[in-house]
Amino acid sequence: MTRIIDEAQTRHIAELARLDLPAEELAGLTGDLGRILEYVRQLSELDTNGIEPTTHATDLPTHLRADEARPGLPVDVGLADAPERIGDGFGVPKIIE
Amino acid sequence: MADLCDLTLHGLARALKAGDVSSVEATEACLARAEATASLGAYLHLDREGALAAARAADARRAQDGAAGPLDGVPLGLKDIFLAEGLQATCASKILDGFVAPYDGFAVGKLRAAGAVLLGKLNMDEFAMGSSTEHSAYGAARNPWDPERVPGGSSGGSAVAVASGSAFGALGTDTGGSIRQPASLCGIVGMKPTYGRVSRYGVIAFASSLDQVGPMTKDVTDCGLLLGAIAGHDPFDSTSARAEVPDYLDGIEGGVAGMKLGVPKEYFVDGIDPEVRAAIDAALADYQRLGAELVEISLPHTPYAIATYYLICTAEASSNLARYDGVRYGARQGGDGDLKQMYFATRGAGFGGEVKRRIMLGTYVLSAGYYDAYCLKAQKVRTLFRRDFTAAFEKVDAIVTPTSPTAAFRLGECTDDPIHMYLSDIFTVSANLAGLPALSLPCGFTAGGLPIGLQLVGPHWSEPALLRAGRAYEREHEWHTRRPEVTS
Numbered sequence: 001m002t003r004i005i006d007e008a009q010t011r012h013i014a015e016l017a018r019l020d021l022p023a024e025e026l027a028g029l030t031g032d033l034g035r036i037l038e039y040v041r042q043l044s045e046l047d048t049n050g051i052e053p054t055t056h057a058t059d060l061p062t063h064l065r066a067d068e069a070r071p072g073l074p075v076d077v078g079l080a081d082a083p084e085r086i087g088d089g090f091g092v093p094k095i096i097e
Numbered sequence: 098m099a100d101l102c103d104l105t106l107h108g109l110a111r112a113l114k115a116g117d118v119s120s121v122e123a124t125e126a127c128l129a130r131a132e133a134t135a136s137l138g139a140y141l142h143l144d145r146e147g148a149l150a151a152a153r154a155a156d157a158r159r160a161q162d163g164a165a166g167p168l169d170g171v172p173l174g175l176k177d178i179f180l181a182e183g184l185q186a187t188c189a190s191k192i193l194d195g196f197v198a199p200y201d202g203f204a205v206g207k208l209r210a211a212g213a214v215l216l217g218k219l220n221m222d223e224f225a226m227g228s229s230t231e232h233s234a235y236g237a238a239r240n241p242w243d244p245e246r247v248p249g250g251s252s253g254g255s256a257v258a259v260a261s262g263s264a265f266g267a268l269g270t271d272t273g274g275s276i277r278q279p280a281s282l283c284g285i286v287g288m289k290p291t292y293g294r295v296s297r298y299g300v301i302a303f304a305s306s307l308d309q310v311g312p313m314t315k316d317v318t319d320c321g322l323l324l325g326a327i328a329g330h331d332p333f334d335s336t337s338a339r340a341e342v343p344d345y346l347d348g349i350e351g352g353v354a355g356m357k358l359g360v361p362k363e364y365f366v367d368g369i370d371p372e373v374r375a376a377i378d379a380a381l382a383d384y385q386r387l388g389a390e391l392v393e394i395s396l397p398h399t400p401y402a403i404a405t406y407y408l409i410c411t412a413e414a415s416s417n418l419a420r421y422d423g424v425r426y427g428a429r430q431g432g433d434g435d436l437k438q439m440y441f442a443t444r445g446a447g448f449g450g451e452v453k454r455r456i457m458l459g460t461y462v463l464s465a466g467y468y469d470a471y472c473l474k475a476q477k478v479r480t481l482f483r484r485d486f487t488a489a490f491e492k493v494d495a496i497v498t499p500t501s502p503t504a505a506f507r508l509g510e511c512t513d514d515p516i517h518m519y520l521s522d523i524f525t526v527s528a529n530l531a532g533l534p535a536l537s538l539p540c541g542f543t544a545g546g547l548p549i550g551l552q553l554v555g556p557h558w559s560e561p562a563l564l565r566a567g568r569a570y571e572r573e574h575e576w577h578t579r580r581p582e583v584t585s
Contacts, residue, residue: 005461017415017460018422018437019453020445032454032515033461039516040404043474046481053476054483056306056336057532058292058557063339065332077199083429090424095436 004034101126102262103580106319109265110167113159120159120170123265124152124214127172131216131263134583137248138230138238139257141177142185143217148172151214158212168326169212174264176255177218178225179310180299181205184215188301189233190223192421192447194428202299203334204268204310204327211326216264220254223449224418225275225303227251228521231512232451239508240283241581242547246505249279249521255313256283261583266314266323270300272307273406274500274525277537280313281500281550284539284579286320286567287313289525291557292532293338295324296331304413305336307406307529316577317538317567321345324560345564353569354388356562359493363399364524370503376541376549377499380570384497387569392493396485399527401478403519406526408462408475415459421447454515482530490556495566498524500537500550528554536563539576548576 005013010030014021021029072078075088084091101123104112112118128148131140155170180186180198187193201209208215222232230238230253238253240246241261248257252269256279259267269276271289280287288311295310302308312323328342360381365374385391398405423429423443431442448456462471489496501521511518528535533554540551551570555563571577 009461010457013457013461013464016464017456018419018440018444019448019456020441021453022445029454029457033458035516036407036454036458037461040408040471040475043401043404043408043478046398046401046478048474048477048481051477051480053473054479054530055476056292057479057483057530058338060293060336060338062335063330063332063337064335073199080199081196081426083423083427084432092424093432093434093436093439 005030005037102130104265105315106171106265107167107322109171113170120152120155120214121149123170124148124172124216127216127263127265130261130584131258134241134261134263136239137241137244137257137261137583138220138236139254139261139263140174141187141189141218141220141235141254144184144215147183148214148216155212155214166211167322168208170214171265172214172216173208174216174219174255174258174267175205176221176252176267176269178221178270178301179205179268181215185218186301187235188224189221189235190447190449190452191234192427192443196426200299203296203331205299207327219258219267222251222253223452224301224414225251225270225272226414226451226455228274228278228518229511230254230279231508232449234449237508240505241583242284243505246507246547247282249282249501249505251275252313253279256280256285256287259283259285259313259315260581262580266312266319268327269311269313271309271311271529272303272410273529274522276311276313277525277535277550277552278501278522280537282505282548284548284576285313285315286317286536286538286577287311288320288324288536288560288563289528289534290324290328290560291534293336294328294534294560296334296337298331298333302417304410305417306413307410317564317571318346318349320536321349321564340558343561345561348561349564349568351565352387353384353566356389356495356566357392357493358384358389358566359392359394359489359496361394361396361399361496361498363396364498368502368520369499372543373499373503373549377497377551380540380551381497383570383573387573394489394492394496396489396527398478398481398485402482402526402530403523405475405478405482406522406530407458407519408471409479411455411459412463412472413459415456415463418452418456451515479530482527486531486533494562495553495555495559498552498554500524500552504543504547504549524552533557534560534563536567538567538571540570541576
């Protein structure tokens, strides 16, 4: 079910995860991921045909609260931790030229 | 006041009520103890002024009407994963360096409303990923019983603070054992309640289908007291249960006569330390003597627990941690480039090695072509775990196991081998996979003087029975009254 991950795949996954990955960390991380994937391969020993997946462990219903407007965080509080503020919004670097 | 820090939470509550001690005195004692034990690395942030102000307010309330609740004026610590308005919340990560919480989470709000004094924020593995608190970006915490050893993790700072007397109790979070394993390694009591028992609102998310908030305390009575204070439905967490919150101290002295305790044959396998095994065997004999019936049970999927857990928790973590992108909070890097470059630089510099490893693994198993083989497979195996427990709880009221296969290991002993570290959670992760409540309490010491923990796992919502069984054991022993020598 698996093929052990190679460095090109590790680079691709880092791209998907939006992680800068210095070249010197690539080999170590690829090795770690390979060992972990090798370890979890044991699950293929189990027959799970016809078994429903579990995404939540208790059978409780989801309780939605009433759809009523209520005050949120004041703008200044919400922006207090922002690395960059522009007016009443979060500042970000340029997205398109 | 040398002994004040050794009081239990309920002992302090009694002393406060009797007027033998003030909240300011108790708070100053904790702050002094925290400073005297700073080398243990329990606290990431001590809020001296805020704590003393809260203590003075509690003393004033008590002087006025004398009818405050048991937590009023009691100094407590919070794992640095909880949002408490005005205090830092770093999750022990560089990526949240400087982040100050803009609001109180549910459990924190409940503690404040009950009058508790919040001492500060406690060390942990970064984003709660680890079993030793060595993955903190702000330095490892150390075990108060032997500073060359780890306190466990991820709620290691919480366990150290309670064990070393710099807090009368603490909140932790448990995704795969992160309350119970450090409680065990530090010789205190810790409980992971049923999934949904305590709101996760205002708790930084790691793996949302597994995360649960719980108490870490000096004894079982304290555990029930603190759980009762934080449990309950919260409109801001749709997975929090509407189930009524019982008085967890009611019936806690009821004993175990007639209780059926399951002993899973799969848990007593190779790899378990002989001293741990002997302590658990002795505890089982105690339970039998106290009138419980021991029943051998089978949890056949136990050997697959770690693999199942790591697939599910990393998938959920990679999604939850996508929010740390340098836009809304935390430490931004590469802000002079374009947006995408800023994401890469911020996340690359902000996350530590273990967090990156788990984000990468989670991203991999969620990616096209691998989802069915890994994620979906793990979720199906998770169903098999639930069935194992459902079958077991048809025969028994609770299951007894070690909390951790070994006592505290040495700093650095497991850091080079992630899987070795993961295996330290072998006895705890199943309860998270099945959403079950589980209690860890001290059940002995190794010849080298390190604490050993006993775990009790029960069906959903069986916290009262677990506390009763834990208390029945505790009454027979003095393990929980031992304190490490942390001040010279």
